[in-house]
Amino acid sequence: IPLLPNVEFKTKTIPYAPGMPVRQRLSDLAAANNPMLKMQWTLFILALEKFKALPVEQKLSYFQIAGIHGYPATSWDGADPPADLPKDADPFYCAHNSLTFPTWHRPYMLVFEKLLWSHMKDIIKSWDITDSERTEWNEAADTWRLPYWDWARKQTYNNLFSLPESFTKNSVTIYPPNAKDSTGQDYLNPLWGFENPEKGPDGKPLAMGNMPAGKEQWNIKDDDSLPWSQCSGVSRYGIKQEGNGYVGLEGINDFEAANASISSANLYNPYPADHPDHDSWVAPGNLADAVNRMFSLDYNRTWATFASTKWWNESEHEISTGYMSLEYIHNNVHNLSGGTSLETGLGHMSDVPVAAFDPLFWLHHCNVDRLLSMWQALHWDAWWTAPSSSGGNATDDPRPEDPLQPFHNKDNGDPKVDLWTSEQARDWTKLNYQYDNLVPNDGAINEDGTLNEEKYK
Ligand code: TYR
Incomplete structure (x- = not known):
């Protein structure tokens, strides 16, 4: 990976490893007994910690990678700045309320996954271990893939729809070489939050709207009246208004409040207050019910209604309880896990320009990508189809060949034109990962390619 600031960064995958490595549930990785998974968990934690500590002026720092999504709303990797892009939405790179919502976030996850992997490789290089140990650790890194948070399934530690257990703990157990065969080692948990890597003279993280001299271009701003510029760390239900000021600006993880909201699953009414169907809207139930409906053809027969909130009014559902798109x-998961109110607790996850600074964002979006892959596996030919009531694809909708700014697909290519497209991101198995629940059971595919019904389940 080129680390020099002037070299274009290609959003490559981790090289192919035999057997098609899987993205798996975070809780399976965190609680693993299998030695290979324990090594992968250890590498994931150590790599995330290293990544988060990189200074903000580095293109491949956690800060700048998270900053692609929203603030600081500046150019990344030589691409056109987000404010200059032909989009009618906010001046950020991220695609929302658009047909490219699921496909834009796919290369975004690849960048993050690839960078964590490269930190794993550096960490392994720095260790004083035997050649055969190094071979084993390298295999663990090469077959590791980004884990996901399955928020539509009850977590085993509390039998609730909630945050994964590793987001509720200040420290985690890891198994680096010197502790590998023992019971492991307690380690400060990098999933807990994220603090500004830029520190003041007192050693404390600076507010993210107050970067040191020379780094002001990375300052993040307030969004409407939300005090993001004053925050030095990310919060979950942590920021509250008190008198004329705020508490929680240093970053608070009130995971109990987050869990209470996620398990209550109060999904918001998608109909505007003046819409005739607003008052008769019935919430779908919990997050699993919502996902179940999303996969049903009663709700989503086309890419456009499945992929985003853009065509929500055209949803082809035949059950009158409102639409259920992936977006x-x-x-809802963003809002429920972050917190949306300065009275009861606000968090970064709930606001587009700052959501990606929270480590939870990546686990959440890995699950969004998994649901996308599952829908594609079920409805492969529905790619980029639109509801007939929309008159086919509206002319202002993005096309699959359109560039996904600012993700480059060539090393040292033209930073303005050599960009990933939705079409290139369509088949995730070409991106060298599979999801654990999409791997057919052993023997499920006969040699002639037909399905063995008994083994396929
Ligand atoms: N605030 C958005 C809404 O209410 C949810 C959201 C938050 C979406 C952060 C994306 C994101 O990155 O619809």
């Missing part, structure tokens, strides 16, 4: 359900 709508995903919006």
